[in-house]
Amino acid sequence: MIGITPSRAVLLGLAVLCLVQWSIPLALIQRGQTALAQGTPYKFRTAPVDPSDPFRGRYVTLDFQAALVPSAQVEATLYEGQRGYASIRIDAQGFAQLHAVRATEPATGDYLPVTLQWKDHEQARLRLPFDRYYLDEAQAPQVEQRYRESNLRLGPDDVPAPDPRPTYATVRVLDGYAVLENLVLNGEAVAAEP
Amino acid sequence: MKRPAEWLLQELPQLERDGIVDAATAERLRLRYVGAATSTGWAGIVFPLLGLLLIGLGVVLLVAHNWDQLSRPLRLLLAFTPLLVGQLACIRALWRASPLAWREAWASFTAVAFGAALALVGQIYHFPGDLDRYLLTCGLVALPLAYLMNVSAVLVLCAAAFAGWSVVGLDVGWSGANVGGWRMLATLALFAALAPQVWRLARAAAPDSLRLNAVLAALVPLFFGAVLANLLRAPVLGVWWFVELGALLVMLDAQTRDAAASIWRRPLALYGGLATTWGALLGSFPQAWRMDWSSGALAAIPQQWAVLVIGMALLAVLSWRTLRSGQWLAAMQIVPALIMALVASVDVERWAVPLAIFMTLYVLTLGLARVRVGIAQRDPGQATGGLLLIAVLILLRFLDTEWSFTARGLAFLLTGAAFLAANAWMRRKVHA
Numbered sequence: 001m002i003g004i005t006p007s008r009a010v011l012l013g014l015a016v017l018c019l020v021q022w023s024i025p026l027a028l029i030q031r032g033q034t035a036l037a038q039g040t041p042y043k044f045r046t047a048p049v050d051p052s053d054p055f056r057g058r059y060v061t062l063d064f065q066a067a068l069v070p071s072a073q074v075e076a077t078l079y080e081g082q083r084g085y086a087s088i089r090i091d092a093q094g095f096a097q098l099h100a101v102r103a104t105e106p107a108t109g110d111y112l113p114v115t116l117q118w119k120d121h122e123q124a125r126l127r128l129p130f131d132r133y134y135l136d137e138a139q140a141p142q143v144e145q146r147y148r149e150s151n152l153r154l155g156p157d158d159v160p161a162p163d164p165r166p167t168y169a170t171v172r173v174l175d176g177y178a179v180l181e182n183l184v185l186n187g188e189a190v191a192a193e194p
Numbered sequence: 195m196k197r198p199a200e201w202l203l204q205e206l207p208q209l210e211r212d213g214i215v216d217a218a219t220a221e222r223l224r225l226r227y228v229g230a231a232t233s234t235g236w237a238g239i240v241f242p243l244l245g246l247l248l249i250g251l252g253v254v255l256l257v258a259h260n261w262d263q264l265s266r267p268l269r270l271l272l273a274f275t276p277l278l279v280g281q282l283a284c285i286r287a288l289w290r291a292s293p294l295a296w297r298e299a300w301a302s303f304t305a306v307a308f309g310a311a312l313a314l315v316g317q318i319y320h321f322p323g324d325l326d327r328y329l330l331t332c333g334l335v336a337l338p339l340a341y342l343m344n345v346s347a348v349l350v351l352c353a354a355a356f357a358g359w360s361v362v363g364l365d366v367g368w369s370g371a372n373v374g375g376w377r378m379l380a381t382l383a384l385f386a387a388l389a390p391q392v393w394r395l396a397r398a399a400a401p402d403s404l405r406l407n408a409v410l411a412a413l414v415p416l417f418f419g420a421v422l423a424n425l426l427r428a429p430v431l432g433v434w435w436f437v438e439l440g441a442l443l444v445m446l447d448a449q450t451r452d453a454a455a456s457i458w459r460r461p462l463a464l465y466g467g468l469a470t471t472w473g474a475l476l477g478s479f480p481q482a483w484r485m486d487w488s489s490g491a492l493a494a495i496p497q498q499w500a501v502l503v504i505g506m507a508l509l510a511v512l513s514w515r516t517l518r519s520g521q522w523l524a525a526m527q528i529v530p531a532l533i534m535a536l537v538a539s540v541d542v543e544r545w546a547v548p549l550a551i552f553m554t555l556y557v558l559t560l561g562l563a564r565v566r567v568g569i570a571q572r573d574p575g576q577a578t579g580g581l582l583l584i585a586v587l588i589l590l591r592f593l594d595t596e597w598s599f600t601a602r603g604l605a606f607l608l609t610g611a612a613f614l615a616a617n618a619w620m621r622r623k624v625h626a
Contacts, residue, residue, distance in 0.1 A: 011288055014342045018281045021308045021335055022274075025315045029270070032319045059317075134317045180320035 035179040039172030040110050042088060042096035043184075044128075046147070046167050059132040060144050060183070062169060066098045067126045074101040074124045078116050086114045086126060088173065095168060098126065110173045130171060130180040135190065146185045242299035243347055250276050250303045254310040266318055273314035280304030284343060294345075301343040305336035305351050326363040329355045333384065340391050346405055349388055350412045356384040357420040378424040378497050385417050411461040414443065418465070424498065429485070431498055433473060434534035438505045440469025441527045445512035448524035457575070466527070471583065473530040474560070475590060477553035483537075483546035506535050523563055529556050557587045578617065585613045 044064045069086070078084050078101065086098040088110045098112065101124070105111060114126040135143055147167070170181040183190040203224065210220045253276050264272075283300040286292070309332040315321065316328075333355030340348040360381045392409065399406040418439060425432040443466030457464050476482050509528055517525040533549070542549060561583035568577025588609050 007288070010342050011285065013338065014285060014288060017335075017338045017342065018285075021277060021281065021304075021311075024331065024335065025274075025312050028312070028315055028321060029319065032321055036319075130320065132320070134320055 031177060032179050035172045035174040035177050036181060039174035039177075039179065041181070042090075042110075042171050042173060043094060043168045044171055045095045046169060046183075059134040060140065060147055062131050062133055062147075062183070064128055064169070066096055067128055069098050069101060069124050069126060071119050071122055071124045073099045074116065074119055075103055078103055078119075080116055080118055083113060083115050085111045085176065087111050093166075095166075096171070101126065105176060111176050112173065112178055113176055129178050130169070133169065133180060133183045133190070143183070143185070143190055147183070242295045243302055246299040246303040247306060250280070250306050250310070254306075254314070269318050270315070273311050273318065276307035277304065277311045280307045284339070288343065297343050298345045298347050301339050301345045302347045302351060305332070305339055305348050308332065308335055309355075326359050329359040329362065333359065337387060340388075344391075344394070346391075346395055346409045349391055349409060350416075353385065353388060353413050353416040353420075356381065357416040357423075359384075360420040361423045376497075378421070378501060381420050381424060382501065385413075385420065388413065407459055407461055411465075414461060414465045418469075421501070428498065430534070430538050431502060433476070434502055434531065434538055435505075436469050437473035437530040437534055438502060438509060440466045440473065441531045442466070442505065442509055442512065444470065444524050444527045445509065445516050448516045448519070448521045449512065470527045470530050471557070471560075473534070474553050474557045475586065477530060477533065478550055478557060478587065478590065480546040480550040483542050483549045502535070502538075506531065523560075523567055526560060526563070554587065554591070557583060561587065581613060581617055585609065 044066050046062055046064055075084070082103070084101050084103050085105045086102075087100040087106050088096050089099060091097050098114070100106065101114065101116070113129055117125040117127050119125070133143075166187065167185050169183050172179050172181050206215070206220050206223060209215045210217060215223070253272075280300060280303045284297075284304050287297050287300050309328075312328065312331065333352045336348055336355070337352050340346070340352060360377070363377060392413065395406055395409060418436070421435060421439075422432055425435055443462040445466075447460050447463035447466065451460050451462070457467075509531060513525045513528040516522075530553070533553070537545075537549070561580045564580025564583065565577045566580075568574065568580060589606070
């Protein structure tokens with residue numbers, strides 16, 4: 001390297017590495033902020049979580065009814081464990097639903113990147129890109145309790161009982177990038193600042 | 195109390211003045227011992243490293259509480275503070291040519307601080323994120339730090355992240371054909387990226403250096419596990435990989451290290467010997483060969499086969515060189531890998547008993563050979579290791595049979611007594 005001593009080259013390399021170390025989380029922040037500001041808001045109705053893994057420390061584990069889709073909506077060539085893309089549509093109650101799960105991104109409309117967890121003759125289970133809602137360590141147990149209680153108000157076959165104050169998560173989606181914005185328990189937002 | 199090297203360097207001028215050593219000899223002594231006198235002991239490296247890592251983790255845990263009272267920008271500021279502190283300290287350490295201990299400590303601190311900042315940003319924004327991608331990002335970003343700061347602890351952190359990526363990625367595509375393939379090759383490429391720095395450390399350090407051995411002791415099992423994770427769906431290939439890498443490590447040790455050094459200072463030989471011995475003992479059970487080996491192997495993808503076949507080619511070259519250098523005991527370790535390579539894609543159920551007998555005879559021969567070498571070289575450790583191997587083999591055979599408890603009890607007693615008597619006889623022989 002002309003004009004640069006080895007020690008200076010190492011220092012230069014370290015400076016570049018420092019920039020890379022900053023740019024990765026900053027890029028994440030920028031992408032998330034853009035999604036929060038410009039993304040389309042969707043409401044995903046939550047579902048009860050697995051009782052054996054209900055709460056881990058400072059976040060609430062979320063499950064979504066939209067994660068269960070008819071098998072006919074899943075591309076036949078998609079295998080369990082493969083990542084794919086699910087288009088989003090809104091149901092009659094105003095909540096988001098997933099359909100048309102494909103290996104490639106859809107040409108139009110909003111979509112989520114998902115992972116096919118399992119599929120049988122009737123239904124398929126998807127893993128959505130958001131399943132945790134982080135909150136204050138002291139606040140988490142109460143929210144978890146409220147979250148579980150509100151999701152227990154389900155009728156047979158996990159069909160939600162009519163509830164004027166539903167429980168759901170608001171998600172912003174922009175170009176296939178989804179950011180969890182807030183958790184609404186019985187009509188009341190958990191965080192004041194989204 | 196001064197260390198011997200330091201004392202010698204202080205004495206040199208006087209020795210030179212008194213005519214005990216000439217100027218040239220004094221200079222050669224200085225060149226040889228100046229490194230030893232200024233080097234830091236293990237405590238000098240471990241304590242700053244642990245101290246800074248604990249402080250860093252403490253800060254991370256405080257931020258991870260996710261204080262509801264703090265605004266998002268303030269929480270972000272707190273999340274990035276350890277990273278900034280670590281980066282500035284690394285630059286200062288390089289600028290002022292700080293001792294190795296502080297370079298190790300600050301580089302590790304910065305690597306952990308980056309991982310923490312990334313995780314905390316995800317927490318603050320509820321960002322989606324896969325653990326395997328997170329681990330890969332942390333490992334890749336930390337890797338240049340190991341080279342630039344010329345440190346070893348960060349290498350271990352990188353290897354742990356890469357191994358974690360390899361294992362966590364398994365649940366992505368358990369039933370699909372995507373497991374293995376590019377992931378297997380990527381695992382090898384990631385660990386290969388660590389190799390130049392390991393080589394650099396090996397060239398700079400003495401062969402029995404604690405630092406070098408500690409790094410190897412951590413990297414080898416991580417590499418073992420990372421590749422094995424890609425072969426779990428084809429158990430026969432997993433066992434083959436286990437004994438193949440074990441033999442490669444033994445040969446590498448035989449080619450590069452002093453065989454007279456303690457086995458605890460030769461992690462390659464220790465891990466390699468354990469892996470090949472485990473494979474050989476497993477193969478001494480007929481039941482092991484009655485598994486449905488061939489179906490798992492045939493379902494494996496070409497990349498998995500390619501890695502194992504290339505490994506065998508390398509092993510063949512190394513074992514030939516090892517044999518030519520007269521280290522036939524080390525060269526013998528190729529046998530389990532050779533057998534696995536021959537039977538990997540064949541249904542060997544009807545050959546189960548002959549194969550088990552062959553592996554039993556192999557372990558017996560290996561044990562007897564170690565006893566013989568131990569006696570010839572007056573090395574009690576080597577000879578006892580050989581006896582131990584024979585004793586384990588005999589014990590396993592007893593467990594393998596349908597004998598009554600009484601018969602097995604008597605056999606154990608007799609074998610134990612024979613083992614003690616043989617050990618006492620052998621020690622007398624070695625010390626004679």
